[in-house]
Amino acid sequence: MIASLALLAIGLALVVVGPRLAGARWTRQAPWLAILTWQALTVAAVAAVVLAGVTLLIPITAVADDLGAILHACAVSIATAYAAPEFLPGRLLGTVLAGVVPVWLLVCAARVLIGGWRARRALHRSLDLVAEPGADSGGLVVLEAAAPAAFCVPGRTSHIVVSRGALNRLSRRELDGVLAHEAAHLNGRHNLAVALSEILLRAFPRVPLFAVAAVQTRELIELLADDAALEAVDRVSLASAIVSLAEMRAPAAALAMAQGGAALRVTRLLAPEPPMTAWRHRLGAVAALAIVAAPLFLAGYPALSAALSDLCNI
Amino acid sequence: MRPFGELEAAIMKELWSRGEPATVRDVLASLSTSRTLAYTTVMTVMDNLHRKGQLDREMSGRAWLYRPVRSRAEHAAALLQNVLDEAGDRQEVLMHFVADLDSASVAQLRSAVEAARRQGDSAPGDAG
Numbered sequence: 402m403i404a405s406l407a408l409l410a411i412g413l414a415l416v417v418v419g420p421r422l423a424g425a426r427w428t429r430q431a432p433w434l435a436i437l438t439w440q441a442l443t444v445a446a447v448a449a450v451v452l453a454g455v456t457l458l459i460p461i462t463a464v465a466d467d468l469g470a471i472l473h474a475c476a477v478s479i480a481t482a483y484a485a486p487e488f489l490p491g492r493l494l495g496t497v498l499a500g501v502v503p504v505w506l507l508v509c510a511a512r513v514l515i516g517g518w519r520a521r522r523a524l525h526r527s528l529d530l531v532a533e534p535g536a537d538s539g540g541l542v543v544l545e546a547a548a549p550a551a552f553c554v555p556g557r558t559s560h561i562v563v564s565r566g567a568l569n570r571l572s573r574r575e576l577d578g579v580l581a582h583e584a585a586h587l588n589g590r591h592n593l594a595v596a597l598s599e600i601l602l603r604a605f606p607r608v609p610l611f612a613v614a615a616v617q618t619r620e621l622i623e624l625l626a627d628d629a630a631l632e633a634v635d636r637v638s639l640a641s642a643i644v645s646l647a648e649m650r651a652p653a654a655a656l657a658m659a660q661g662g663a664a665l666r667v668t669r670l671l672a673p674e675p676p677m678t679a680w681r682h683r684l685g686a687v688a689a690l691a692i693v694a695a696p697l698f699l700a701g702y703p704a705l706s707a708a709l710s711d712l713c714n715i
Numbered sequence: 716m717r718p719f720g721e722l723e724a725a726i727m728k729e730l731w732s733r734g735e736p737a738t739v740r741d742v743l744a745s746l747s748t749s750r751t752l753a754y755t756t757v758m759t760v761m762d763n764l765h766r767k768g769q770l771d772r773e774m775s776g777r778a779w780l781y782r783p784v785r786s787r788a789e790h791a792a793a794l795l796q797n798v799l800d801e802a803g804d805r806q807e808v809l810m811h812f813v814a815d816l817d818s819a820s821v822a823q824l825r826s827a828v829e830a831a832r833r834q835g836d837s838a839p840g841d842a843g
Binding site: 513517520521523524528529530531544545546547551552555564579582583586591592596622626635636637640641643644646648650662663664667668671 | 718719721724727728787788790791792794795796798799805807808809810811812813814820821824825827828831832835
């Protein structure tokens, strides 16, 4: 019972405190670590709640008959350690948390992944039909259209698409920046990080933690791709490419909601913050893993301590 | 905008590359070089494309002559418009290089970039 309560408390704490990570300045210095931390926070919150359900359901008489009284005593001691409630509301809650939540997550995962796969396949097909291979190699295709746009479509056969309208108005260096940025998205499989945050948001749309995590993940993969692109192009050219494309699209955007993401990217490129020190980076990674490990440990601890007790010394 | 099926796409491609109206038999002859297709299959698909408003047709002698309603470039423009209209919501499907910004901040950022460029030019070696 204590384990169940502790797990629920951890889940609640992660949901309440987690969103505060959004304001942390270090997330811009180490976007990769920040994405990892968001994933750890969200996955741990869900895992804690599901495991709380599991611990509510540990049966008193799991193993009995043939293996004899020793095993039975062991099972009883484990079950006692959890002190799973016999009363109905506890059982019911356990069933919902341990049964319904995982199934619902699987349903949402299937929807997001299959829906995304279908949409990408349709897009790849349409692109194969109407887009021209670009002059350069590297998977660039050109859409003969005046509207300015540059984007990539991941998949087994990925596409980096630039419209003629954008191509005509980007300088050579700017185009290099665009291509390097999009190639970084594809090589880093950034869409998977987005898909994970999307699945959790789809499953629990009313929990702010998942909404914040989804928005942050989207912004952070852009920073990550910018950092990777800097290996191929200088900071000013990449910043200039972002502003150039934004300029081309500005009239249409008058109606759209202003987004801080692109402005942050430009500012960050022009006035780079010092990278995070190696030891802080490592410490952060360990902390992220600890966040995921905590619910697992809490859920497993009573079983472990019972198993190590005398009754289980077979 | 619904994407074309595989055979639909092959037929549209063939008609676009011809640049002139063609009968089912013409299209079948061209497509048959790479695969085996029944006349009725191609006829059905082209008839469907006509019903969906993708192909125009007129009677010539005893056969229909088909031609695309929209050029390939018009189709590319429609596809892009589609992508831009859905922008933002489906990042696991496609990732845009830049999201929309309002004009005021764009102007501000442009001047910041130009300032950085001048600074970079005046201090060579520090451009990276």
